[in-house]
Amino acid sequence: MVEIEIDGKALQVADGSTIIEAAHKLGTYIPHFCYHKKLSIAANCRMCLVQVEKAPKPMPACATIATNGMKVFTHSEQAITAQKAVMEFLLINHPLDCPICDQGGECQLQDLAVGYGESASKYEEEKRVVPDKDLGPLVSTDMTRCINCTRCIRFTAEIAGFMELGQSYRGEHAEVMPFIGKTVDTELSGNLIDLCPVGALTSKPFRFSARTWELSRRKSVSPHDGLGSNLIVQTKHDKVMRVLPLENEDINECWLTDKERFSYQGLNSAERLTKPMVKQGGAWQEVDWNVALDYVSHALRDVAKTHGGEAIGGLLSPHATLEEMYLAQKLLRGLGSENVDFRLRQTDFSADGKRKGTPWLGMKIAAISRLDRVLVVGSFLRKDHPLIAQRLRQSAKRGTQVSVLHSADDDLLIKLTARAIAAPSQLPAVMAQIVKATLQLKGVAADAALAGVTVSTEAQAIAQSLVSGNEGGSGILLGNFAQQHPQAATLQALGHQLASALGGKFGFLGEAANSVGGYVAKAVPGTVNGNAGLNAAAMLKDPRQAYVVLGAEPELDCADGAQALAALSKAAAVVVLSPFKSQAMLDYAAVLLPVSPFSETSGTFINTEGRVQSFYAAAKPLGETRPAWKVLRVLGNLLDVAGFEFNSSEDVRAEALGDTPGFVSGLDNGINAVMLNLMASTNGLERVADVPIHFADSLVRRAPALQQARDSAAPTARMNKALLAKLGVAAGDHVRVGAGGTATVTLAAELDVGVPDGVVRIAAAHADTCALGAMSAALTVEKV
């Protein structure tokens, strides 16, 4: 600790602290532009110049390290003179076009100019004009306003991991620009808008649509991945205009992914369902709510009466709120059905009944940053969990060793220590090798199940990295791909064993906003009435008479979209509660009930670390849309199901959670007596199916700006060189892909050197590839 004095106030700060950090501790504001607590120090804007006793000239507070006995003056004549001088320089070439600038009212330069600028400029020469740049569909540029603070450049290089922006030319001609002909394609690009202290980088979807002071603000929670990023949802006349990050160091820090930031556009989509609809005689009719609910209650009651409750299946989106899932499962169980599930993309349910608790991250999100050895198994980490990837990127720079076991070799923009890339069928075997090698290195005897396992060099390298860490400092994380894997239970058992051997943490990276909440809401079969129900896969494989679909688009959101579509089309009654309508829904559904998206309802998401995060509606429901919990509550009443006397979503939450703690209990990734299944069964080419970041749920699929981003490119058939050669196909050629059935799809072939031999990578969750069926199905590929 060193003791310093700022403006006469003494304080102690940690060694190595800068003056600006010390001042911040005291609550003393020092004006700045280039400084940002999450970025490296550039010291280029010079706005934070302060007087330091005995220093011959003013010093930048952001870069000057506090030393014992240092006396700092932030408001002395020397400091103020320097700060005003810098402000004058910043403004001489700034266009001062605040009235037409989107940043107006929330501009750091504007704010500080009030405090440090003069009312008139002494600069009477010609002003600089800088050509604008095309950064893509999300970030708009007005580069003449740029003050060259380089925050954006440092963000791409340091936080997003790849320097997509740089400063070209010198001096007054200096320009921030992307690589020639390239856009900024990081999945975190929207943060540039927040970071830019002026109006040079603004939001393309939002710009010119509202002034900041016209917007109402509500705290909310991201409905997308399992992180549960905290949001500020801004509305005008009950329309969501913009989403910004709400800083929460324990979750999203000060960042948001583009998906979280721009998906709000989907809320205003033309595909919003605004009135209840009923299909009568093959034609859709808009009806009143009481008619629709009457229809639904009769339909469900009829099916239950005629075929038994088990003839009804419930498919719940993992992006639905805790309250919605709780009421949905309660309703279905009230009708005598145990067939309810939210794990729509899961294929291996053999762990059901053997789990020791709810699968979760295995640690706090913030604790990920403290791991010193990490193995990420089966994850498209950068696209599935961009902000967790960001945390690991920073950890790796500090010396954390990160290794990967996966079936694709996408650049995570994280410095990896070791990696093993294997076909999906080989993942359990390689995982077993890592476990065996770790046990050997630890000098522990491996159990019989691992006897026949031969350790590969890659697995050995991963094990060596893991073993070299601090006691208890390692973490094994299973990603979406591992959770969707046909041998997911084996991977879980092995992961658990590996973490136990290392004395480390073991966790699942929650795929969706309520991947933990679904378990807490009991939205899984067999939890209440014994082991009688059907899971998501089973209730589609073995079609039901009726389905209740909550918030999901099963043809895109289920592991086997084709099978889901077939089952739903065959069913006598499909009741869909959704904020959106789609052609598929109009084809298979009998009733469409417009329910609120996250922005128009109160509710709760339980994130992957088990944190309970409730939120209020940010806007009034659109048209006749109603919050799903209210709809389900009325349906419960109409169907005479007991225990549906809720007056608020808080009542529902109280029943689902008990007294709401900050974190739910019962989280445990342990698993009992799972038979390891290391067998690799393949016939034909194996498919690696990723869920592209902008296709993962029904909201983001309808966000137009995101759909233009590079991450939203149409699916291709990605193969390595060997396979392309074997098929006689060149990159760019079209190939016909089949999955055993009659349906085929035609896709462009793409070279991806990271795809293992005998594997074709084709994205799922996309209309173009829905016909291929199961995400893990064996494929045939032929040249068109």
Next chain:
Amino acid sequence: MALIDTINPLLTTGWSKGDAGWSLKDYEARGGYAQLKRILASKMTQDEVIAEVKKSALRGRGGAGFPAGLKWSFMPKAAPEKYVVCNTDEGEPGTFKDRDLLRYDPHSTIEGMIIAAYAVGAKRGYNYIHGEIFDIYQRFEEALDQARAAGYLGERILGSDFSFDLFAHHGWGAYICGEETGLLESIEGKKGQPRYKPPFPANFGLYGRPTTINNTETFAAIPFIMGMGGEAYLNLGKPNNGGTKLFSVSGHVNRPGNYEVPMGTPFAKLLEMAGGMRGGRKLKAVIPGGSSAPVLPADVIMDCTMDYDSIAKAGSMLGSGAVIVMDETVCMVKALERLSYFYFEESCGQCTPCREGSGWLYRVVHRIEHGEGRAEDLDLLNRVTDNMMGKTICALADAAAFPVRSFIKHFKSEFEYHIEHKKCLVDPEVQRAGSGFFRASSAAGAA
């Protein structure tokens, strides 16, 4: 001609044969690499070498004049990986000494760098040569090949335990890459922009490793200092200003060129060696240390001796030793306009005061020169320089400000005349005649 005149030549002893005397055998014939051999054979300690350099009072020849021995002593002893870097990015307008040093005697710089590497414990070195003198870069590469072949570079030099290799690296023509940390960034393949200091290169230099970075002339002096002893070298010059120095004399003299003289030589003597004023015209002003040094009027400079302390006392800097001589035909406003344009173009653009201020300065001086000056402009220029100086990461803002302030200070009446009369105090015809590039003609004068 390689060499015109010297007093007590050291660095330029090898220049007499011009382009025929640069190679290894010539250098060895002059006693080259003898000091390296002696140091390695006698197993001199690192501290002994540094002590000798300290004794010599050799000050950095690149411009800042920081004592070289002291700089070397800042290098952490224990660090496993260290670098020695030579700054031949001779970008300061008026300076052309390092170019000739590498052209006529590259091995003295190489030997100096090897000795420096030995003293600070570096295993690897780079010489950053600016891009406009590509033939010099090629010559240095050739010299490196010779030194490597002779065993002066590489593993276990001359059979000792000491290993060191040296590489040449050429820039692409940015003044800012002559700033030492901008230069390091450039070697690393990044945009040449100075780093915030501290940490200084001795702690965090090339690739983040401790690095000693000196000017070419500084390194070139090392073999001579080791040869004659630090004390004798110091005594060539005057206290705190040891040794001899190369001066690049340019401008309105009869024999522009490089002159090696002992520190403390009167300016009048240097001017005389350079053949005196061209056309016998009157001396008006001298920039004594490269374009960023404040200008000194004739009467002030004529009383100065050429060393760090005397020039500093007179209100300027010895800098890199680039002596720009201006006679009475020079319009000081036009001269300043040219200098200000240089700094405007060469500011790297990272720090606000320099990026914005250098353009402001140029535009105002440009306006004055072109008859659009305003009464308040001189105060404005002084205020803008006040706001630039000492407020940036590197000294380029100061370098842009010094000429403006000193020109206005010493030649205020000329600026005022320009502003008031919208034309130059020095008749354009006279200016053209003085430039040496145009023949005076009455027609031109009338136009």
